[in-house]
Amino acid sequence: MSSRTMSGRRHGAARTPLSGGRVLAVAGRVVALALIVFFAVGPVLWMVLSSFRPADELFRSDPTLVPSSLTTEWYAEVFDSEALRWFANSLVVAVCTTTVSLIVGTAAGYAVTRFTFPGRRILLACLGVAYLFPAILLLVPLYLVLVTLGLVGGLAGIVIAHLTVTLPLTTWLMKSFVEAVPRELEEAARVDGLGYLGSFIRVTLPLLRTGLATTAMFSFILSWDEFLLASVVSQGDSMTAPVGMAGLVTSFDIRWGAIMALSTLVTVPVVVLFLVLQRYFEKGLTAGGVKG
Amino acid sequence: MVSTPAFLTRGPVGQRQRAGLALALPAALLFAAILGYPLVESFRTSLFSINLLTGDAAFVGLDNFGALARDQALLSTLGRTVLWTVLSLAGQLGLGLAAALLIDADWPGMRWIRQFLLIPYVIPVIASALVWQWMLDGHYGIISTGLQSWGALQPGVSPLGQEGTSLATVILINIWRGFPFAMLVFWARMQGIDRAQYEAARVDGAGPWHEFAHVTLPNLKSAAVALLALRGIWTLMYFELVWLLTRGGPAGSSETLSTYIYKVVTGEFRVGYAAAIASGTGLLLTTAGLTVWVLTRLRGRWRHV
Numbered sequence: 004m005s006s007r008t009m010s011g012r013r014h015g016a017a018r019t020p021l022s023g024g025r026v027l028a029v030a031g032r033v034v035a036l037a038l039i040v041f042f043a044v045g046p047v048l049w050m051v052l053s054s055f056r057p058a059d060e061l062f063r064s065d066p067t068l069v070p071s072s073l074t075t076e077w078y079a080e081v082f083d084s085e086a087l088r089w090f091a092n093s094l095v096v097a098v099c100t101t102t103v104s105l106i107v108g109t110a111a112g113y114a115v116t117r118f119t120f121p122g123r124r125i126l127l128a129c130l131g132v133a134y135l136f137p138a139i140l141l142l143v144p145l146y147l148v149l150v151t152l153g154l155v156g157g158l159a160g161i162v163i164a165h166l167t168v169t170l171p172l173t174t175w176l177m178k179s180f181v182e183a184v185p186r187e188l189e190e191a192a193r194v195d196g197l198g199y200l201g202s203f204i205r206v207t208l209p210l211l212r213t214g215l216a217t218t219a220m221f222s223f224i225l226s227w228d229e230f231l232l233a234s235v236v237s238q239g240d241s242m243t244a245p246v247g248m249a250g251l252v253t254s255f256d257i258r259w260g261a262i263m264a265l266s267t268l269v270t271v272p273v274v275v276l277f278l279v280l281q282r283y284f285e286k287g288l289t290a291g292g293v294k295g
Numbered sequence: 296m297v298s299t300p301a302f303l304t305r306g307p308v309g310q311r312q313r314a315g316l317a318l319a320l321p322a323a324l325l326f327a328a329i330l331g332y333p334l335v336e337s338f339r340t341s342l343f344s345i346n347l348l349t350g351d352a353a354f355v356g357l358d359n360f361g362a363l364a365r366d367q368a369l370l371s372t373l374g375r376t377v378l379w380t381v382l383s384l385a386g387q388l389g390l391g392l393a394a395a396l397l398i399d400a401d402w403p404g405m406r407w408i409r410q411f412l413l414i415p416y417v418i419p420v421i422a423s424a425l426v427w428q429w430m431l432d433g434h435y436g437i438i439s440t441g442l443q444s445w446g447a448l449q450p451g452v453s454p455l456g457q458e459g460t461s462l463a464t465v466i467l468i469n470i471w472r473g474f475p476f477a478m479l480v481f482w483a484r485m486q487g488i489d490r491a492q493y494e495a496a497r498v499d500g501a502g503p504w505h506e507f508a509h510v511t512l513p514n515l516k517s518a519a520v521a522l523l524a525l526r527g528i529w530t531l532m533y534f535e536l537v538w539l540l541t542r543g544g545p546a547g548s549s550e551t552l553s554t555y556i557y558k559v560v561t562g563e564f565r566v567g568y569a570a571a572i573a574s575g576t577g578l579l580l581t582t583a584g585l586t587v588w589v590l591t592r593l594r595g596r597w598r599h600v
Contacts, residue, residue: 036397036408039390043412043475049437050426065444066437111322118315121302126323133330135525135584137532139553140573143340143566144333167329174322199314228419230535235561245421249539252428259429266422277417281410284417285479 047270054078054263061260077260078268086265088240089247093269096158096233096243097226100165104222105215108173113203115174116181117189133171138231141167146235156238164232169222176221180214181207217283220276227273244269334577340570352567359571368547369555369572376551379466380531386470388522391477392515396507398478399485409482416475424539427468431455458548461541465549469536477522484518485511524587528580552576 053061055073060066081087115123115130145164146155154160184207192202230245237246248265251258277284302312341359345352363369398409415423430438433453442448454460492510501509534553537543543550543558552572559569 032397032400035393039394039397040408040411042471043415046423046426046430046471047414047418049430050422053426053429062435064434064440066435066440068437107321107325110318114315114318114322118311118318120312120315120319122323123315123319126319126326129326129331133326135528136330137529137534137553139532139534139556140337140577141330141333142556143560143570143573144337145329146560147336147340147566148329148333163329166325170322170325170329199311224417228421230421230539231557245419248421248425252425257432259432259435262425263429266425270418270422273417273419274414277413278410285413285483 050263050266050270054260054267056260058260077258077264080258080261081264081268084261086244086247089242089244090268092158092161092237092241093227093244096161096165097223099158099162100169100226101219101222103162104166104169104173105177105219108170108218109177109211109215111174112177112179113181113207116178117186130171130174133167134175136171138168142231142235145232149236155236156241158237158241160236161233161241161243164236165226165229168229168232169225172225173218173222176218177211177214180211180218183214184210213283216280220280220284224273224276227269337570337577338574340567341574343567345566346564355567359568360575362568363571363575368550372547372550372552372555375462375549376531379462379469379537379551380527382466383469383473383530384523384526386466387473387477387526388519390470390474391522392481394474394478395481395485396511398482412478413475415472420472420535421539423468423472424536428455428540431464455541456545458545461545461549465537465540468540469530469533472536473526473530476526480518480522481515484515488514528584531580532576 052070054077055075056070057072057074057076060070060072111126114120115127145167149155149160149163152160154163188206188210189202192206193199197205228245229243230249233243234246234249237243242250244265248262248269251262251265301308302316303309342354342356343352344355344358394412398405398412430436431453433439433451433456436453439448439453442454443450443452448454454464488511492514493506496506496510532553533551534557537549537551538554538557541549543554556569556572556576559565559572
């Protein structure tokens with residue numbers, strides 16, 4: 004990888020014999036790195052660990068770091084509850100949102116990159132504004148619109164709400180991925196007799212595979228994580244996982260074991276996607292993949 | 296004679312334009328329907344007094360905006376929001392820079408460490424909020440009980456539940472969540488720095504500190520500005536973390552603008568007033584954004600002259 008060769012340049016000088024000062028500098032660096040990794044990962048480890056600890060180990064005023072026994076009772080409790088429905092809702096919403104915003108976003112991203120047409124600049128400007136626009140400012144009007152349409156309380160309403168978050172991003176990301184595909188390839192295909200649609204589907208689309216995967220992943224994660232809009236739109240049976248989980252902490256008897264099991268479960272898909280697609284993930288993140 | 300718009304003409308130009316229009320149309324319509332229309336609707340709503348509970352709606356003109364100016368709670372919320380934004384950004388960028396410098400080494404396994412460090416930013420915010428609430432739980436939380444045993448905290452108390460510490464705690468957790476992003480952006484920028492600049496500095500006898508201050512930092516300036524602008528807007532109006540951790544409490548001590556709007560809507564059902572706050576904020580942000588944009592364009596023009 005390029006990072007290896009490029010960052011090696013400054014530390015390549017360390018091949019000289021080790022002096023005391025250099026050893027100390029390296030040791031300091033290792034300690035600082037360990038501390039920062041602990042700070043970043045510690046809470047997540049604690050979440051997973053807590054989800055496997057029996058109740059008498061969780062609820063004590065002098066908690067120990069290392070558990071003396073592990074249990075899966077919290078997961079059994081969670082799988083026996085309505086939480087499964089929340090996860091099913093979240094999955095349906097995230098898949099629908101991703102599908103719609105990927106199709107519409109790819110078409111629009113392709114259009115603004117490859118074609119000139121009236122309104123192109125306006126569309127680009129709106130895209131930028133929509134991308135920066137904080138969701139909380141959209142809360143009231145979006146809610147009123149969904150009430151008028153009779154979509155509050157259903158999954159379709161949540162999908163529409165989530166599209167306001169994902170669509171600007173998917174369009175933006177797909178625009179940058181289309182820009183990276185050489186225009187000449189399509190033109191050559193058109194010379195060979197393929198139409199606009201044909202050259203797009205046969206030539207450009209296959210080259211956009213990684214871009215599409217990256218964009219789909221971000222869209223899925225955004226929808227899967229989204230709490231604000233879903234908390235207002237979803238009710239009762241249509242609650243998504245974040246909305247349902249947020250309601251668990253208000254009660255007097257807080258079942259932390261079950262809550263940590265749910266937190267772990269909601270995290271697993273995201274972290275798996277992240278680890279599988281990590282190279283694309285970094286690219287998408289720096290392109291502004293996640294708000295907030 | 297009125298000339299026909301190009302996209303209505305026959306021939307390749309018209310055809311290309313029509314193809315572009317057709318592809319962009321679904322997105323344009325969706326943008327208009329789910330972003331454009333609600334924004335207009337938001338401003339219109341702000342001119343009404345609407346109560347969702349009773350269903351009453353009455354046109355009140357600019358009364359809601361007048362009420363904004365008299366709202367003492369809103370004023371102190373604004374101050375807290377600025378504090379939250381500035382401290383969160385300072386912490387995220389500072390820690391992000393430190394982390395970027397630390398991972399910028401050719402050590403075995405460094406790629407994995409970079410992935411681990413990204414985890415706080417990657418995991419769902421609901422999970423982050425819940426695990427921090429659990430760790431800070433006043434009776435059983437690992438951090439709170441630890442602080443209590445050192446005498447830094449009263450028994451049975453959580454830092455999130457104290458008026459004096461709630462905002463600081465939420466900011467700290469926001470730094471935890473946001474620093475990996477700053478780290479990634481800084482680190483990516485560092486990979487692009489021309490190595491000749493370091494060699495030149497070394498030839499001049501520069502030490503590591505001098506190298507950092509005179510080569511690394513200036514190269515990171517554009518990345519820092521971009522981070523401040525983007526994350527500035529999002530942190531200012533970032534809702535989820537604060538709401539899920541404290542609901543803006545206790546006694547409003549960690550209330551920010553976004554949780555305040557949410558409460559006015561979902562708790563008090565004063566939709567018109569909430570729309571007025573949102574519209575006001577939107578106008579303020581747009582004005583600020585336009586000012587910055589115009590200023591940078593002007594500066595760019597002066598530089599070219």
